[in-house]
Amino acid sequence: MVNKKRLIESFMELVRIDSVSREEKDLADFLIKKIKNLGLELIVDQASEKVKSNSGNIIVSLEGNNNTIPIMFSAHMDTVIPGKNINPLCDGEKIVSDGKTILGADDKAAIAALLEALYIIRENNIPHGDIEILLTICEEIGLKGAKNLDISNLKAQMGFVLDAGGSVGKIITTAPSQNSLEITIYGKSAHAGANPEEGINAIQVAGYALSRMKLGRIDEETTSNIGIISGGRATNIVPDEVILKGEVRSRNEEKIEKYTEQIKKITEDTAREFKAKAEVKINREYYGYNLSPNDQVVNIATKAAKNIGLQPLLCPSGGGSDANVFNKKGLPSVVLALGMEKVHTVEEYILIKELKNTVEYILSIINVVASGENLNE
Known part of the structure; x- marks a missing residue:
């Protein structure tokens, strides 16, 4: 037919x-x-x-x-x-x-x-x-x-x-459901050669935060990922801002909230350690x-x-x-x-x-x- x-x-x-x-x-x-x-x-x-x-x-x-x-x-x-x-x-x-x-x-x-x-x-x-x-x-x-x-x-x-x-x-x-995350870390700019100690490197803060996050396959129904990182203006400036974009997915509603909140907390805690600031925006993309x-x-x-x-x-x-x-x-x-x-x-x-x-x-x-x-x- x-x-x-x-x-x-x-x-x-x-x-x-x-x-x-x-x-x-x-x-x-x-x-x-x-x-x-x-x-x-x-x-x-x-x-x-x-x-x-x-x-x-x-x-x-x-x-x-x-x-x-x-x-x-x-x-x-x-x-x-x-x-x-x-x-x-x-x-x-x-x-x-x-x-x-x-x-x-x-x-x-x-x-x-x-x-x-x-x-x-x-x-x-x-x-x-x-x-x-x-x-x-x-x-x-x-x-x-x-x-x-x-x-x-x-x-x-x-x-x-x-x-x-x-x-x-x-x-x-x-x-699964999906939460998207947009993370902005605010540091402090300074001349990278003359007085770097006066700056707070936002990219470095992001790196430490990323190293503490559980990313990839978390379990059979849950995944997380940071897929985009952007920041910095020049190699001779301590970067004062970096933006990370990512997601958490899970077929379990409790887990998606748990791991989303975990990423948020890790980011905020790490920023405080470095005397930086963090803003985490979370959006439910779909259920x-x-x-x-x-x-x-x-x-x-x-x-x-x-x-x-x-x-x-x-x-x-x-x-x-x-x-x-x-x-x-x-x-x-x-x-x-x-x-x-x-x-x-x-x-x-x-x-x-x-x-x-x-x-x-x-x-x-x-x-x-x-x-x-x-x-x-």
């Missing part, structure tokens, strides 16, 4: 359209035209104004031809950098970039699969309930499109977010979620995988996605793998068979919902 040639051509066409975060409009315009040609209704929301993108989120509506639970499929339009002038290549049974950029399978493989599924539904008059397809902006820079989505615009009672690496059939049911195998959305995803001969694998994740936001807003959502590998690198690739499997999985989910087969088992 899947038109393999059309699917591959669609994917290649999508990744050639630049759509780095906050610059999704060219891709959005392309998709709007495609979707309207299919005779579907859509709206573009006003999230663009809030996140300073040149496009809003796209919400596509496919009215059902039977009375079943309304569902949503979601993918994001933006990509990370280097994501401009992508040149996709078929390398045997996989698709790669030319090695100068990412490929953009994250998340355009999902968009290509959704478009192909829509073609198949139309061509074969496949029974289905109400379906919404949400294409978000600015996912890669903090889930900003999803955060600024008015969830009341959706009819869906559950969501399937197509945005995970690994083989099709992997289902993410648990994901975690934890769905059980018995939750309806997980049950449907599991049944749909089995129905097409895939082995469902329920997994936790160490990363966040739009599903974190949807779950927090009251829309139960799982993340589904679509076969993309080495994402966010110039070695990113996807197997053609995984692209095809993703289309079949989408159609299988639609079929399970439309049939109403023991959805609450």
Whole structure:
């Protein structure tokens, strides 16, 4: 049923359209035209104004031809950098970039699969309930499109977010919360050669603080990282300010608060030792979620995988996605793998068979919902 040639051509066409975060409009315009040609209704929301993108989120509506639970499929339009002038290549049974950029399978493989599924539904008059397809902006820079989505615009009672690496059939049911940290350490400037003893080296203070922090993998559900350090003006000036940016993630709410507070305390205590000052800003970027195998959305995803001969694998994740936001807003959502590998690198690739499997999985989910087969088992 899947038109393999059309699917591959669609994917290649999508990744050639630049759509780095906050610059999704060219891709959005392309998709709007495609979707309207299919005779579907859509709206573009006003999230663009809030996140300073040149496009809003796209919400596509496919009215059902039977009375079943309304569902949503979601993918994001933006990509990370280097994501401009992508040149996709078929390398045997996989698709790669030319090695100068990412490929953009994250998340355009999902968009290509959704478009192909829509073609198949139309061509074969496949029974289905109400379906919404949400294409978000600015996912890669903090889930900003999803955060600024008015969830009341959706009819869906559950969501399937197509945005995970690994083989099709992997289902993410648990994901962490994330706190971001911005740490500023204030020292005192002085001439580094003439009178360094009169200064307080903010970079040195930061170094001592970092050496006392527990960073990296803390346990199976908790990580922390300081990823950016900036400070200093010249080699002959004792630096009076340094800024560190980092994060703490955990699937356990007590642990994320514990280790965030630990970093804050270490920073403040170290600054006092050196007679410096520290300011620590903490922001909750997103909240975690934890769905059980018995939750309806997980049950449907599991049944749909089995129905097409895939082995469902329920997994936790160490990363966040739009599903974190949807779950927090009251829309139960799982993340589904679509076969993309080495994402966010110039070695990113996807197997053609995984692209095809993703289309079949989408159609299988639609079929399970439309049939109403023991959805609450």
